[in-house]
Amino acid sequence: MKQLETNRLVLRSVTPADAASVLSYLCKPEVVAHMGLEPFATLDDALEEIAWYDSILKDGTGFRFGITIKGQDVVIGSCGLLNRSEKHHRAEIGFELSPDYWGKGIAGEALEAVVAYGFHELQLMRIEALVEPENEASMHLLERHGFLQEGLLRSYEFTRGKYDDLYMYSRLNQRKDR
Template sequence: MTGKVFPRLETERLVLREVKEEDAGSVFHYLSDPEVMKYYGMVPMVEVREAIEEIDWYRRIFDEGTGIRWGITLKGTDEVIGSCGFLEYSSRHARTEVGLELSKDYWRSGLMTEALAAVIQYGFTHLDLMRMQALIEPENIASQKLFEKLGFLQEGLLRKYERTNGLFDDVYMYALLKDEYVVER
């Protein structure tokens, strides 16, 4: 992406930072929760080893320049309570996908809106992106509302687009273009 130093982002209540192996316990806490994983595209984790593998993937996509995934922490604490970031980044096409999840202990607190807004701003200002997109299952109303609140538009339904646990899922394609982006919402 832009160099090999992992960027640290701060908002009013949050610090978004690199997730390290020592965060595996907290990552496992929310990625083993069936409610958090309902629309994640994976089954809930059953072993901390799986969280370590997920953290290794975060590092790999950053090192390869194909994505960046920030751990979400509350200011004044260092516990990772979720993650947010880019995957399938293409500098050639100036686009990326956005993915996220948050421990249900913090749902409906506005924290994910705050984290996602910081990530969006970083993408448009530091990565010179033209397009950010998100794939959201039709039943995931909370994520649809979150992305719409931040200016994303639903572009259409991609039928049987992803295979999850042996089943094919439909997803909505949401996107935000740089020239549609408004900093303060």
């Protein structure tokens, strides 16, 4: 998988050596509250997440970059595309970040890098995001980065013993040469 760089970040593959870093933020209830997950409790939980990153890359349905600060090779979050449809030129974006880095523009910087990669390298026409209605921070982030809310998908997914409504957001590739 290609590595991406921004002004402050390096987005790179996540490996089993990063399991402790991944566990350090995915164990926090405030991070996983809107992800349909229980907080991680063990390194095995983090290793399963990393194995999932590998599986979506291998089967061609997506990828997940670890977010690191330049000069500090510690994974502090992830951002990537999943549920990719080559035929329809679309994919879904997902992201999470350690609360230690919230409010610093890091999630937006990573989001922009992945969106640009999706539009320019993968030739996607559409990038979607599914967001729980209570996740106001993610909705604001997406809106600040050109995503439009299209509607509410009622009882769209079943996680943690309940059905969740999700807002559908999207951003379209506005390149004229498509």
